[in-house]
Amino acid sequence: MRSVAVASVIVAGCILSLGACSGDETSSAEPDGGASSGNSSSGGSSSGSSTSSSSGNASSSSSSGEVDSGLVPVGDGSLGAGCNKDDECNSKVCGAGRKCVATKSCRPSTGSAPGIDTCGPKEPGDESCCKSLTLPVTKTRTLDKYEITSGRVRAFIDDLQANHGGNLRKLTTDFATANPTSQLGKLATDFPGYLDVVVPNDDKVFSEAQLPLWLGAFPHDAINRYDGCYLNSGGYGAATYWQDPAVLKEYGIGYTSPGNGVRKYGKDVLDKKPANCMPPIFLAIFCAWDGGELARTSDYREVYGNQPATVGAAQVFHPWSTLLSWGEFNWANGHGQACFIPGWPGCPAGAQTQFYAFPTGGTLADDDSPSIGAPGRFPKDVTKAVSEDGGEGWFDVGGNLLEAMWPNTKPIPAIKGYCDTAAGGGAGALACNRNQPASGAIPAESRPGTLRFAGDTPPIFLEGFSFEGHSLYSAAYLASDDGDEAKLGGATPAHFQYGKVGGRCARVKK
Template sequence: MRCVGATAVAALLPFLSAGCTCGNDEGTAAGETIADDRSSGHAGAWAGTAPSCAGLPAACGPSANEDCCKSLLVPGGTFARSYDGVDYLDRSYPATVSDFYLDRYEITVGRFRAFVNAGMGTQASPPGDGTGAHPKIPGSGWDPAWNTRLPPNTAALKSALACFVHQSWTDAAGSNETKPVNCLDWYMAFAFCAWDGGRLATEAEWNYAASGGSEHRYYPWSKPATSTTIDDSYAVYCGGTCRLQNVGTRSPKGDGRWGQSDLGGNAWEWTLDWDPVQYPMPCHDCAAVTAGSYRAFRSGSNDDLAPTLRSATRHVYYPEHRGNIGSRCARTPWSYTRNPSR
């Protein structure tokens, strides 16, 4: 695994600490009316129907009674990529993102089981050409050249999900259904989100959500933003002495600004981007979509130490890598009706 941490930024990849003069982080797409519930700390929820939750019980969250596919509005704005005001202090790489929805929870085993049971995620049933794209980023959809990167059939897909001793996948439904699925390579994660009516978040979008936009939170839950307070009541992490937990078990204490849980800890999360020579500039709804060697992932996992869970920290590795990595899906707001009661 190629890790970029706070102490390594200057020596390895200076572009990872980035910044800007921040603008309004409550922006909306043209012509939209936002249904918002700020009293709960959560923005309006996506009202679409995600195939992965069809027939699944509402069993996620701290009380195990929430829709596992709940997706919450992240109001767009401008922020400093990989800037946190404490360890990452370079403010030279601004980014602006439009409103988007980001799933409250990481992809669970139960949701991924629906994908597998539908016969998807294989060379026999790959995503369609161009699906899963960010509508404002050309070249961000599925490339048919990637079809051969998927397992050839469902049996091979299930085998790939058994990548190490602490895999969360089980061939039969059991006690892991609301844990984050791990052992996903980048292609599996992309294919799932495309099938589920969403897409992978860009690295800028993911970083923006974890940082609380222009608040630039040190951890996703940091209040004040520069607070470095962390313990296992905020996040599922313990340096290798605990296992994955059900998604949302540290909510609401460990939630990000817009209500997403486990943005630090539990499982790593793939993002859309290739690892570029430097962050894309200028960046207004941008992503690194030109082929490279590595894909970027974020969040830290249950078997990582505290510095890895910072909102500014990024890691990159080969897209074929499978380990304690899952993902969560982003969704495009202007395609759906917003409904704060969902």
């Protein structure tokens, strides 16, 4: 087994910057609207011998757009119309179920593919996870209705391995070169050398830049005291991207000693969840491959709106028509803390109980992913702002995961460089650290690493609430009249990884 620095992530479920941990309560109580608390763990945590970071998704449509046998009548090219190849769709993507789909990440669509066709309320969900809605003000741009799912990321990884040799770095730098005014193109210009070093160039466990880590095994650069990703007994990890046990056991992940890499929940369950524990720069690469870019701060500001409410002695701003009560959106979902915002409607003054879990029956201390809802499972967590596309709003902009936003300006985060703590201490000029100071009863911790990139790194900012209890990130900016990005919160480097952070894509309207 590869020797890696994992001691820092054993207590992985604690609040960002707060350092408070939870108990192991589980509950099957449902949020309003019928988000199911079912007990299925289908999908199978089966083991395998491949060192690939992708498990693969069987489908009848190849990544080149040619559908296998069983031709169907060709429709008018609109979404949902019959197709046998990409050119028969206006979107240029014919799904595995021989219907036109919106983007490449929904190519595996069969009508029920996990994380592809399973967004929306209740289990298992029945709406495309790739649906994107025209913004309220910027009519030439769309913002995805739902958070990026692990199933959509899996479609990307399958394509990466099938058509790009697993070389994420080459795919990224080629795109940046060919599209110099794009998000990635400008990043390559503004932060020279960053993409050439930090982005994995193969899918192997033993690479300097390791794709299995970027997919959520645990952080490559352990910036935060607790990351909420690493999975073992009592670790409170919540990584939602299933990887082959043969890969994960190389990192000591699992519930035996040493870890055998087997997850508590299978691929089909986890693929429905929003992707977390992945660097926002990876999500930006995913969005570029999928025909868009990681959503920008201004995109979120358009849909968040300016709805004030008085909570206790404080004024807060929220994205809904009316202030939601605790339990109506996925915020402070158990985890043993007192209410983070005193006076929030319905929020208990003492330790929170868990109001949502899917599947039920597990121990959160071993795997906290059931606390995260698949996108759209909380039907009241929808924006007051609506799109001209059927009057629909955007889901989970309030709770579930914090979401990474790409800035329109070029601020510099306080944390510089890329320190590979997974590799252990480097020698001489390559030595770096992410040492953690003592905090109350939590002792100081040494985290030596190997310096992969020095200097300024691209920043992202965080938005919203999380299932664990993070609250009102960037609300001052999102509800502002002037859109001053100095009011943004949660500034972190674009390679930051955390179990409570996801994202969504935005696109030029076609």
